[in-house]
Each structure stands twice: as structure tokens, then as C-alpha cells.
Amino acid sequence: MRFVNWIAAATLIAAASPLVAQETQDPAEALREMEIACAGAEELWPVTLCGPVILVDPNSREAVANRPGGSLEEHDGVYRGEWPAGMPVANTALSWEGQQWAMVMLPLRGDRFDRLRLLAHESFHRIQPELGHTIADPIAAHLDEMDGRVWLRMELRALAQALESGGEAGQAAVLDALAFRTMRQGLYPGAAEIERQLEAHEGIAEYTGMRFALDVTGEDIERAAGLTRRFEQRPTYVRSLGYGTGPAIGLLLDRYQPGWRDGLDGAAIDPGGLLFAALPAPTAVSEADVVARAQLYGLDAVLTEETERAERIAAERARYLQELVEGRVLVLDLPDNLLLFNPNTILSLGDHGNVYPGAILMGPWGQLTLHDGGALAPGDRSRATVAAPETLDAAATVDGPGWTLVLEEGWRFVPGARQGETRLVPVGQPD
Template identity: 45%
Template sequence: MNDTGWRRYAAIGFFAALLMALPAHAASVLNAEAAKAVFAEAKAVSDKDGGALWGMKLFGPIMLVDPETRTLIASEPDETLKALDGVFVGTMPKDMLPANTALDWHGKRWTMLQWPVWGDRQEQARLLAHEMFHRLQPALHLHPNDVPNPHLDTLEGRLWLQLEWRALAVALTSTGKARTDAIRDALAFRARRTVLFPGAAEHERGLELNEGVAEYTGLRVASADTASAHWIAAGKLLSSKEKTWVRSFPYVSGPAYGLLLDDLAPGWRAKLTVKSDLSVVLAAALPKGAAVDAVAHAKRYGEAELRVIETERAAANEAVRKAYRAKLVDGPILVLPNLGQHFNVSFDPREVVPLDEAGTVYPTITVSDDWGSLAVKEGALLSPDWQRITVSAPASSTERVGAGWTLTLAPGWKLVPTDKPGSLTVKKD
């Protein structure tokens, strides 16, 4: 999972929560030997690719961080770290949040990985390649773009997304005309979705280019061969069961588009820019053909059953949204501002709940800034412009614990009332 600099935000690595098996070295405490094993595996993953995908090697400076002990072990020296048995050890700075991400630190571009690094060997290789790609993004001029897609939490948004994925799965496991027809269907379903939700095309494009391309890289490098990659990607298209795809959809669709582009448009990676849209690039690689009636073709992919399922989900989800709105918008609240340079956020992208113009709820999230740190386990609302985070108000201005959250104020800061009855914010003495 990438960020635009950990001083702005850091999203918790998606795969860290998906992986089921735990390698032997990851079961131990983070120490020099365990760290060297991960660094060696990352180097082996990079050597396997040999720079073939992006014209440069994936491997570079890596740091492992233990969120519990705040131990930091790096593969390369730094002025704040101590050399120990071939690695470099220190303590994670207070203003740094642990995450699977890429960051600039003391003049170097690093890959950061949370300890333990979960997964069997193939899954771990995929995670390593994904995160190492994020380190290369600035050099590739593919600057990250992390814009949530709240329309993908609606009935119609989810419906047409899953129809697109089903068609892409058929394309990945077919050849010739069958593959072409399935790709046309997928693109038609995608176009239908973007018509229903103006602006969706640009938002999806940006996040897919960021996380989707990284995940494609991970899958390509980790898979035994191309056929295996196709089947793995197809399986994910048909089995994704996340609570929401608002932020996590690129992990599913990105590899599919990348692998199909490998088949139909060799050299596409060298032409990729920050303005690229993977679906547009794939459409351009197809032979000319008749326009697809998305509504008519949707029936072939089980649209009727999907609609029943998504209608039931939408009703249940509306109750969740209503409860969050009452708690984080309508009722007494505690508002914590984004003061700028030292604002850090770490969250799980698979659990977000959009609240329309109010912003997005993150059921679990950790935030830090000059005013201190906030740990949330039962929902916080992040504004659309990332300028404030809101939780339910505590019982009084002297309380530092509320409904599902704990606040640690930095010295010299205190809670003060706002104009809204019962609501608070922070202020420096």
C-alpha cells in the first residue's frame, strides 16, 4: 500500500490482513536474523524480475517496523540507527506510523513493512514486490493518487463493478474471439458504471493506476508463470468478499487489466503515465467491433442474482451509515484538525464507510499530529479534504477516552468547547 509521504498518511497494507500462512521466520520476535531473512527474500524477488517489468530493479532500502515495540530494523545505514550483525537497528520515530508503504526518510526512498510480514512464500513475494514497486513510483513518474470511490459502496456501483470483474475473469481464462468478447463486455459494464456516477471514471483511474499497477507487479513477479498469474487473478475477480471496495477494488481489477495488456499490448508499461487509464489502454488494443449493450449482456453474467444480493446489502448498509451519521455528524463530537506537516494516518482500506458529503468513516484508524495521537476502534470520520478527523465527544473536556477511541494529547494541548453544544476540539495553551 502506498502513500504520498508518511507525513501525510499511510494506509495499512491490504495483503497483510489477507494472508493466512505464517513463515517460520515471521513467527519470532523482530531481530537481526529475522530481518535479514526478509531482506534476502526481497532481494531474491527483485532478482527474479531483474528489472524486466519497469526498467529498474525493485530492490532498494527497506525498513521493518514492529508496531508493538516500535523497533526499526533497516537494510541500509542511517544516521539514527546502530549497526548490528549486518543490519541497522533503532527505534521508530514518534511521528512515524507503522505501515506497509513507501516513504522518504533522511534523504532516501524506503520501503516500509510492518512486522510480522505475513504470508506463505508466494503471498509474501507478492507483498514485497507490491511495496517495492511503490518505492519506484516517483522515479517512474507515476505519482500516487489515493482518491476514495464512494460510489462503489452503492447498489449500482457494486453491481456493475462485479459484472466487470466476472467478464474480466472470462477474458483471463479465454483466448481469441472469446477473450475479445469478454473484454468488450467488461469495458461496457465499466462504462455503464461511469455513466451512472459522473466523475467516477477519473477517481477509479487514479486509484487503479496507483494500487492496481502495484498489485499487478506483485502478482507478475510472484507467480510461477504467466498461466498461473492469469488463474490467480481470475480467482480473485470471482472471490473478493471485502466489506467494501471503495479503496480496495484496484487490488482485484489492477492485475487483470495488467495481464490482459501484457497479452494484447506488449510494451504498454513503457508508455504508462500518470494520466493513463488502464481500461482505455486496453480498449485501444482491441480490434474494432460493434458497440456492446451493457444492460442486455449483463444477464449473461448473473446480473439478476447479483442484484438480489446487493439490494439486501444496501438495506443493511444504510442502517450502518445512519448509525455512524448520528454518532459522528449529528451528535456531540470531538474534532481534531490536520495541522499539516506532521499529520499521519494509518487505516485499513477494506472497511471504510462513505457518508456522502460528510466524508468517510474508518472503523479502525490511528492518527497523529502536533496535538498528539488518536487510536480508534469503533469509527472515526475523515473529512473529504483530509483536514479534520471526528470521533464522538467524550463526557467532558478532561476525558481522554471515548466510545471506541483513546486520545493522547501532546504537552501544552487541551480540549476546548466548540460552537456546537457538547462538542470539543483541541487547542494549544
């Protein structure tokens, strides 16, 4: 099985887009629309966003591209064909056939703003290496804890209010957002660096998509504020933080520090730190003062909601610990780190790793698709663990509890390191 070089973390959904059904757009028309918009838009970065884009249907594997590649054939100004079997389909960026590509899954949303935002987001991931930006993809486990979630929700509300406001009111809301951020990061050692990495990677990409869509469509910044508020509704923030905070911080930097994108040090991009530096240093405030400010953003209601969620999550964690840490499991090596996932459903199990519900796992042994339940993986996603039946027999297709494995020839199941653990190894390799 041949794999591509994935530049950005591959996700199974348009993580930056609203999770609702909408009228879809013809792929060829969408590519032409993006080409025209990109050619006429302001250049946001030293490297142009205009470049190879490929749209792929994960079910039919139909591919439509704006550049030639592989066996794709030209039809009416675009290139059509079938995406090669065995190669993943995701919203991501990749190196394929000697070119860097932005890939977006079909169907595309009918809303022009959301469509352009997603295409520009993935196009930014395509140029990230050329810009010299360090690509990191950590999991912010502290954002699955009650206090971490509460203070992030306060920050999101303040950022949205800042986008909607001007003058002193807007600046006051930014300072509130930064105070809530300081409160959150102070509770968890190392949190500031993890959040910086997420915002430098996905946050800058989503800001780019948002800025591009605003400029091209002419929509008001209230659209961005509304999406910042909507982000709060996501079930988890541990991997998707940048999608919520990144666009708001970038747009506020456009307001308070124009030109902030020029000369960014790709190895240490810190959007939040830039926003701190762009405003007058805030007067020192006590924790009580920060809590009092948070009351203006609905702190009490959020505390009630998060208390209820914490109880639900505790039960879910206990179930996954029993299934994936203590129970009978299949452990799969992922030498290419190909774990495709929905960033809105990840659940942290602390030192045990993170659970990725509904993920797709790919390796030289084949492809495992989860229909129910989740896969447990460490932070580097070099392997994954799924629940397993009592016996597993090698076959072209293997069914397990909530999953289906399409197995490549030449692989067999063997006992793992502990009782109840099974692994896949090549035929001929010792147990």
C-alpha cells in the same frame, strides 16, 4: 512530534493480501529473499524495484531493514533496531533519513507469492515519484452505491474469466468487462476520472506486485484470476478498487499490448483506457444487451446480495450520521494528513465525508487510536471527527467512546464551532 514524508497512502493492513491468518516468515530471511528475487527478475519499470525496504512490527516497533538508517545496527547482513517513537507504522512508502523507503508491517505472510507481491507493491510506491507518476488517493463514493457495486462485481468476474481464457473466449470476456465498466461509469458523473486515479495509483502498484510474484515464483496466471475473484468478497471498494481491477487489467495489457509500460505519461495514466484501445472497437450494444451478458456472470444472485447489503448500509450510515454529524464530537486537525486506515472498511457519508472504522489519527497533539466505531474525515483527510463524551479533560491519556488518545503536553480542549463540538488547541492559543 516529528513526522516522515509519506509518499503513498498509509494503510493499516496489507490491503492487497488475503485477510486470513497464515504462517509467518522470518523478517531477515524475507528481506534476503526479496533482494535475490529483485536482482534476478525482469525490470518492469525504468527505475529498479530493488532498494531500501524496512519491516516494522507495529506493536513492539522492532524494525528490520536491508539498508542502514537512523539508529539501526547491522546484524547478519540486515539492520535491526527500534522504529522511532511517534512515527507511524503502515504498509506504505516514505522518505526517512535521506532515502526513499518501502515500509511493510510485520508479521509477514508465510506464503511466498503473497509475501513477494506485497514487498514489490510497496517497492513500486517507493519509486512512483521518480517515475513521475501522479499520486492521487480519492474515495470512489459511487462504489458504495448498489448499482456501482453490482457493475463492478460483473466487471471483476469478467476480468477473472478473461485471465483464465485464451483466444476468442478470452477476448470476449475482456469486452464484457469493458461493457460492464462503461455501464457503471455512465451512471455516475465523474466516476471514470476517480476510478482512473485509483487504478493509476494503487492499481499499477498492485499489478507490479502481481507481475513480480508471478515471474519470480513461476505460478500460473490462474493465481491472479483467483485473487481477482476473491477481491469481490471485500466489504467495500471505495478506496480499494485498484487492488482488484489493476492487476487484471495490467496482465491483460501484457497479453494484448506488450510494451504498454514503456513511456507511460505519469500525469495521465489510464489502464482501463489502454485496455479499451488494445482491442478492436466493440460493436455498439444496448443496455439490454449488456444486462443479458451480465446474466452469464450471475447478475441475479448479485442483485439479491446487493439489495440486502444496501439495507444494512443504510442503517449503518444513519447511525454514523447521528454520532459524528449531529452528536457530541471531538474534531482533530491532521496537518500531515496522518490518518492510518483499513481500505476495506471505509464507508461514504456523501457530502459529509467518509468514515474510517478502526483508524489511527496522528498530529502534533498526539495519537488517537479507535478500538470501536469510526472517524469521519473529508476527502483530503485534513481533519477527523470522532464521537466524544460530555466532558473532556486534558491528561497524558484520554479515553473516549471507543477510542484512546495519547495527548502531547501543551494542548487543551476548547469548545468548537457548533454546540456539542470540542477541539484541541495549543495552550496559550485563544479559544
